[in-house]
Amino acid sequence: MSEIHNYLALHPGHTRVKLGLFELGPDDPFPRCVTSLFVENHEKIPWSELDDQVPAPLECRSILTGSNQFLATQILDNWKSNSPPPLTLSENSAIPIRSLVDVPEKVGADRLLNAVAVNGLRKPGHAAVIVDSGTAITVDVVNSDGAFLGGAILPGVLMGARAMSEFTTTLPLIDGKEFLERLPDALGRNTEAAMASGLYWGHLGAVKELVARISEQLDVPSQLYITGGALPILEPYFPNAICEKNLSLIGSVLTARSILDGE
Numbered sequence: 001m002s003e004i005h006n007y008l009a010l011h012p013g014h015t016r017v018k019l020g021l022f023e024l025g026p027d028d029p030f031p032r033c034v035t036s037l038f039v040e041n042h043e044k045i046p047w048s049e050l051d052d053q054v055p056a057p058l059e060c061r062s063i064l065t066g067s068n069q070f071l072a073t074q075i076l077d078n079w080k081s082n083s084p085p086p087l088t089l090s091e092n093s094a095i096p097i098r099s100l101v102d103v104p105e106k107v108g109a110d111r112l113l114n115a116v117a118v119n120g121l122r123k124p125g126h127a128a129v130i131v132d133s134g135t136a137i138t139v140d141v142v143n144s145d146g147a148f149l150g151g152a153i154l155p156g157v158l159m160g161a162r163a164m165s166e167f168t169t170t171l172p173l174i175d176g177k178e179f180l181e182r183l184p185d186a187l188g189r190n191t192e193a194a195m196a197s198g199l200y201w202g203h204l205g206a207v208k209e210l211v212a213r214i215s216e217q218l219d220v221p222s223q224l225y226i227t228g229g230a231l232p233i234l235e236p237y238f239p240n241a242i243c244e245k246n247l248s249l250i251g252s253v254l255t256a257r258s259i260l261d262g263e
């Protein structure tokens with residue numbers, strides 16, 4: 001009987017560390033999520049919360065990926081002494097995807113991992129457009145053969161808020177949590193409200209425009225996948241999209257299997 005493995009995936013981004021525990025058999029197209037949690041970068045990883053659910057160290061394969069190298073090194077330095085160190089990715093060529101871009105090694109591993117996950121989930125014969133709205137926003141494409149074609153990179157919502165206050169002498173720093181959790185009126189009647197409107201609705205508009213323009217270039221039907229911390233903002237406006245908060249973790253687990261099983 002083929003063996004199902006447990007996987008612990010950690011993905012430090014520029015805002016949060018995403019962690020998840022998954023199960024995956026050798027022939028499964030994608031892993032089953034047992035549990036996942038997201039920890040703000042300034043907070044400690046609550047290992048004790050996971051301890052009940054994480055199997056004994058030697059029975060669990062672990063992988064550490066992510067766009068934030070600084071945080072990845074910190075996690076590695078503080079790795080639990082009774083567990084074997086996690087698999088890390090020193091180069092993109094270890095990620096099981098063909099990359100048809102100018103310089104494949106320069107692509108953020110997070111973008112390729114999302115694409116690997118989508119290749120496990122995608123309808124056969126369909127291409128996919130992948131939106132990851134996090135610290136930065138990426139809108140990428142995999143073609144119907146599963147190759148990564150590149151896409152667009154733009155500032156994330158909170159980065160935009162920070163930039164407006166840093167690059168002007170007049171605009172305040174508005175509280176991200178507040179405006180992201182309450183739908184702003186498009187017609188803002190004071191500075192803060194106008195900034196909240198621009199950031200919120202501008203983010204939605206930018207993503208819609210990029211998805212439309214990129215989809216137009218595809219010669220086969222495509223599916224839309226959305227992930228990232230701003231997923232709750234986008235989800236209501238893309239009723240046909242597949243929304244998956246764990247996309248980068250799923251891609252990490254599929255990558256770990258491909259490396260460890262030498263597929």
Ligand SMILES: Nc1ncnc2c1ncn2[C@@H]1O[C@H](COP(=O)(O)OP(=O)(O)O)[C@@H](O)[C@H]1O
Pocket residue numbers: 012013014015016133134135136156157158159177180181228229230231232233
């Ligand atoms: N409650 C929220 N609603 C909508 N968007 C949010 C919320 N909280 C955070 N965000 C957005 O998500 C981003 C963090 O997303 P995340 O996927 O964790 O980042 P990273 O790209 O670094 O992995 C924030 O910078 C912000 O733009």
Ligand SMILES: CC(C)(COP(=O)(O)O)[C@@H](O)C(=O)NCCC(=O)O
Pocket residue numbers: 013014015067068106107108109110111134135136137138153
């Ligand atoms: C664009 C990114 C900063 C996104 O990072 P994130 O918002 O997920 O933390 C990351 O994918 C990256 O550093 N990319 C390198 C350049 C490239 O992908 O071409």
Ligand SMILES: [K+]
Pocket residue numbers: 132133134135136137138228
């Ligand atoms: K992102």
